[in-house]
Amino acid sequence: MLRDTSLHATIQRVCAERGIQPAERLPWEPLTRRAFQTEQLAAVIHERWAGRYDHAQPEPRVNTWIGQHLANPTGHPALFLSGTTGSGKTHQAVAAARVIASSRFGGPYTWAATTHPDLGDELRPRSDDSHEHALDRYLNADLLLLDDLGAGMTTPWMTDCVQRLVDRRWTRRMATIYTTNLPPDQLRAAVGDRVYSRLGDTTRVTLTGTDRRWTA
Numbered sequence: 001m002l003r004d005t006s007l008h009a010t011i012q013r014v015c016a017e018r019g020i021q022p023a024e025r026l027p028w029e030p031l032t033r034r035a036f037q038t039e040q041l042a043a044v045i046h047e048r049w050a051g052r053y054d055h056a057q058p059e060p061r062v063n064t065w066i067g068q069h070l071a072n073p074t075g076h077p078a079l080f081l082s083g084t085t086g087s088g089k090t091h092q093a094v095a096a097a098r099v100i101a102s103s104r105f106g107g108p109y110t111w112a113a114t115t116h117p118d119l120g121d122e123l124r125p126r127s128d129d130s131h132e133h134a135l136d137r138y139l140n141a142d143l144l145l146l147d148d149l150g151a152g153m154t155t156p157w158m159t160d161c162v163q164r165l166v167d168r169r170w171t172r173r174m175a176t177i178y179t180t181n182l183p184p185d186q187l188r189a190a191v192g193d194r195v196y197s198r199l200g201d202t203t204r205v206t207l208t209g210t211d212r213r214w215t216a
Contacts, residue, residue, distance in 0.1 A: 037105040045098060048113060049090075056095035059088075065203045066099050074173040080202035081179040086211030089179040090147055096177055097145050104142070111143035116162070117152035123161050135161055139168050143175040150182045150190035163195050170198040178202065 015021070031039070046054055058066060068076040079096060081089040094113075101111045114122070122134040138144055146165075169176045178199065180187055188196040 053094040056091050058095040061205045062092045077173040078176045078202040080204045083207030085181050086213045087207040093177045110141045112141040113145035115147040145177045147179050149180040150187045166195045
């Protein structure tokens with residue numbers, strides 16, 4: 001049983017017993033909330049892309065969309081990055097996602113990232129029916145990065161899910177970043193007319209150049 005009736009006195013006694021000097025400054029500056037969230041975001045990006053895009057920065061056209069989106073999210077909800085393989089689409093998508101997510105620090109804000117092939121794997125029917133809820137976090141994320149749209153094998157179930165995902169985010173004007181290396185006719189054939197139509201009023205940026213992975 002504590003003999004001290006004063007909480008302050010008790011704290012002083014315990015600190016003295018353990019050699020703690022309450023008046024001393026910490027050997028480091030405690031993180032602010034924003035700094036902590038920035039570190040968390042950086043850690044998630046590092047893990048998700050194995051460090052490849054840790055220092056990704058948006059190019060001018062992408063930066064313009066970011067500014068427009070932050071000023072008027074429902075007026076500029078989606079970015080569509082197209083270009084040949086290795087032209088920097090994922091690099092720019094991650095850079096944009098980082099800026100937007102970090103601008104929302106201080107309040108409840110969720111973001112998610114996946115590729116079309118990875119989404120297809122998550123949605124593949126399983127005996128435990130876990131696939132039935134795999135789409136939920138992508139439907140509801142405040143910001144979604146959907147990479148390599150139209151890539152990989154497709155099934156009627158996958159087509160329905162992608163249509164549901166794109167339609168929901170288009171209807172609700174939710175922040176979404178798409179990338180694809182398919183030309184328009186091939187993309188339309190891969191995702192269907194309804195999905196393709198809903199990509200029509202995105203902010204479109206086409207990246208050009210040789211494959212960076214071969215020239216690096």
